[in-house]
Every structure is written in C-alpha cells, then in structure tokens.
Amino acid sequence: MIAPFKEIYRYIDLPIKSSRRLGRIIVLACHDMGNALIMLASATLYIRTLWKPRARYETAMQLYVTGIKSLGVITVVAFFTGMILALQTGLELRRFGQEVNIGTAVTVVMIREMGPFMTGLIIAASVGSAIAAQLGTMAVSEEISALEVMSINPNRFLVMPRLVALAVMMPILTVYTNILGILGGGIVGSTQLGVSFQAYLDNATRYAENKDLYVGLFKAFIFGIIISTVACYQGLSTIEGAVGVGRATRQTVIISFLMILIIGYMITRLFYI
Amino acid sequence: MIIFDKVTKRLGGKTVLNEVSFEVPRGETFVIVGLSGAGKSVTLKHMVQLMRPDSGAVRIGEDVISAARGAELERMRRRFGVLFQGAALLQWLSVFENVALPLRELTKMTPEEIEKTVREKLRLLNMEDSMETFPSDLSGGMQKRVGLARAIVMNPEIILYDEPTSGLDPVTSRLIDKLIENLRKELGITSVVVTHDLHSALAIGTRIMMIDGGKIVENATPEEFIESTNETVQRFLEAQYITRRGAWEKGMEQHV
Secondary structure: OOHHHHHHHHHHHHHHHHHHHHHHHHHHHHHHHHHHHHHHHHHHHHHHHHHOOHHHHHHHHHHHHHHHHHHHHHHHHHHHHHHHHHHHHHHHOOOOHHHHHHHHHHHHHHHHHHHHHHHHHHHHHHHHHHHHHHHHHHHHHHHHHHHOOOOOOHHHHHHHHHHHHHHHHHHHHHHHHHHHHHHHHHHHHHOOOOOOHHHHHHHHHHOOOOHHHHHHHHHHHHHHHHHHHHHHHHHHHHOOOOHHHHHHHHHHHHHHHHHHHHHHHHHHHHHOO | OEEEEEEEEEEEEEEEEEEEEEOOOOEEEEEEEEEOOHHHHHHHHHHOOOOOOOEEEEEOOOOEEEHHOOHHHHHHOEEEEEEEOOOOOOOOOHHHHHHHHHHHHHOOOHHHHHHHHHHHHHHHHOHHOOOOOHHHHHHHHHHHHHHHHHHHHOOOOEEEEEEEEOOOHHHHHHHHHHHHOOOOOOOOOOEEEOOHHHHHHHHHOOOOEEEOOEEEEEEOHHHHHHHOOHHHHHHHHOOOOOOHHHHHHHHHHOOO
16 A cells, blocks of 8 residues: 555655755856855956966966967867858858858857857867866865965966956957958869859958957857866865866866856847847 | 954855854964865955855954954964965065065065065975975975075064975975974964874874864863864774874974
8 A cells, every 4th residue: 555655756746856956056057156256356356466477477378378388289179160151151142142252251250250259169068178187186185275375366377367368368369260260162163163262351341240240259268267167166176086087177177167158149249239 | 363253154155154253362282183175275265365255253462363354364464374284385486586576566665675584484394405496396395495585585473374295205394394393383373274194283283173064063181182072083093003192202202
C-alpha cells in the first residue's frame, strides 16, 4: 500500500526540488554577478595607479599577450570569415545579377557584427581562459592570499592591468579583424565571383557609415570589459585545486560567449532600432 | 598580543573551530599542533582575516582584526608576515622580485635601498646566490626560505608560519627552526607556528597549543605539554615517538 504513495509523492516532490534547485542557481548567479561588478568597480577605480612602474609593466605585458600573441589565430579567422561571407552572399546575389554588392554586404556585416563578435569569441577562448587558469592556479596555491596579507590588493595588482589591456586591445584587434575580413571578401569576390577588387572596394566604402564602425568598436570595448571581468572573477574565486581551475576556465569561456551574444544583441538593438 | 575570543567557524556544515579562546603574548613563539583537519590553518587564517569568524572576535592588541575592513584592515595586516605552506611565491617573478614586491608596492624606498634590504634578508637565509632564479627552478626548501625572506622583509611585529618544515629534509627543517628561534631571541618577534612536527614544536615553542575537533585540548609550555595527562596529547606524542621528557630533551640539546 505504501509503495504507490511513494511513487505519487516522488512525482509531486520533483517539481518542488527542481524549483528549489533553480532558485538556488538564480540566487548564486546574482551573488556572483554582484561580486564580479564590485571587483570591476574596484579595478576601475585603481586605473588611477596606472602611472606606477609595476602597473605600467604589468599592463604592457597583458597588452602584448592579448594583442600580439593572439594575432595569428585572429588573422586566420578574420580572413576566412570575410571569405565565407563573400561567398555565401555572393552566390545568392549572383542569382539577381547583384554580385557587385558583396562589398557592401561584407563590409557592413563585418564592422557592425562579425568583427567584434569573432574577435570577442577568439579572445574569450584564448586570453580569457588563460587569465582564469593563471589566477585560478594562483588562488589555489595561496598566492592571492599572500598578496592580500601583504596588503597588495589583487584588484589593483592583477585585475586592473588585465581590464585595461583587454578594454584597449579589443577595439584595436577588431579593426584588424575588420580589415582582414574585408580583404578576404575582396579576394573571393575577384577570384570566384568575377567582381574586380576595385569595384568591390568602391562598393564597400560607398554604403558603410561611420556609425557602423563606432558601434562595432563600442561593442568590442564592452566585450573586452566583459571577458576580463568574467575571467578575473572566475579565476580569483577558484577553489578545490586543479579541478577548480578547470571549472573556472570552462565557466569563463561559456559565460563570456553567452554574454557576448546577449550584450551584442542588446547594443545592436539600442543603436539601430 | 593576539587574542581569540570565543571564535567559532563552520565550514561545509562542519564546526572547525568551536568557541576557541586563547592569547598569544608578545615576543613568544606560539606553536599550534594537531591532526590534519583539526583547524590549525583555519586558526592561523583568522589572525590575518583570510577568514572571518561566524561568531567571536580576533584582536591584535587593541585592534579587532576580525571586524576590520578596507584601509584599516590593510594597516593591521602590515603588522604581519606570513610564511605559507607552499611558500606562495609569485611564479612569474624572480626570487629578488618576490622578496622586493612588498617594498616596491608599499614603501617609498629607492631601488638602491630595496636592493640592499632584499640582499640582507636573502643573505640571512643563505639564498643570496639565487636572486635571479625563478621559483619553479627552486626546491621546496629553497622556496620556503624565499617565502620566509619575503615574510620578514617589511620587519613585521608578528610572523605566522603555516607548516614551515613540512616536506623538508631534516637539515633544512632545523635551519628553519633555528631562524624562527633567532627572530624571537634577537628581534623579539612574536611567532605563531602551525605544525605537525612535534620535535620542531618542542624545540622552538615557548608555548604549545593542541587543537582537536575544533576545541583546544592543551595550551601549555613545552615542559608542561610533554607531561600532559590529556589522552589526545599523549597519543599525539607517542605517534611521533616522544615519550615524556627523554626524547624531547635530547632533541633540544641537539638543536641548541
């Protein structure tokens, strides 16, 4: 007699347990977001200490790691993004005899969306994960505690240089991605679609507006802040040794990707609707 | 003086410290011993507010460090030097840069003054020849010596040692013990040492406290500790082949 009741109770209990779990996840997410924003605010306030030699050196190192060391993969991805865009839109436009307009299509899509978006994804996966792994390892080996005990604020010493480096370097890398993407599209246009490079460039520059460029660069700047904040927060709050470092790295990539998509959409909506 | 006033701390549903109260007088070498997971390191972390108590208070003289925040906390922490269990050296900085870090970040000393101070501290620990080496190229014992140099470079009033001799060979262990002893005798520095090594504890401690299950089971001078009738203390002594006075006295003679 008792067994069927147990079954029924399990079915009743399931949604309650699930809603409790969901509630806990939401509360923890809000808690993490609040702490990450406090860390971001603190690091932003410490930008005033950027003139100090050690801060300058650390920021220069982070600029180098973010910028120069990411150039290889960005070059390949940007080039092929432009080529794919040109090929896909070109093949469709050819049906209407409008393949000459691929210049506009590739340029507008690159500088508005794909440039900052692709750069953000690459930097989140390469630099963001590396930051989370480095700070996570420091956290589990008590190096962060050592800094705190020495009264060296980790937000000033570790977060601020990474925040500045990513916020500065993301727009620069996005410009690089845009240029290479547009070039890649031009090469596909001239070799596969019969659109001369000059005609492609004329078309590309005729319809693109300055606003497209500014909005794209603004997005890149925001993405840089998002990636550095997520990576530093995940790294600094790492617990449980090597497993925790792996978790922090994975979380950094997932959260950064999601935020780049969501915030990217919101910025587009804000400026174009 | 460090004062723990009814400090309770729960971690992961377990009470790690249960209304713990004790005092560390100025100029003493206070050793905290106990089994793994007894709450020794948690006690140490409360002293520099790397952890905050759920209830109770931790005071450093008149300062309530457990309630301090911001600049006030930074000021209080500057009274401490801490040697972490794994030395906690920043891996991308050289030995020199690691030891010089607090001087560069917190003082207005000139580069020449910083170099002189760092050399002096590293010489004290026989590490002057490894100034340009990176931590990953050093042995565990050498890393701990560099960690100790960094802990003392700001001339703190109090030094906390988390397992200073764990994982070290006996010769290096005794060198570290001797350094702790010298810092007390020559500079009057207050030391709090967390260790499993009772031989070391009996040799350097002016007072030994044992924690078990989140409570203090013994807090006594080395002489009283060795004679303790507490069962937990006796088991701990026997596990390290220390039976009453004989072995300890022998250890002390060798050390001194």
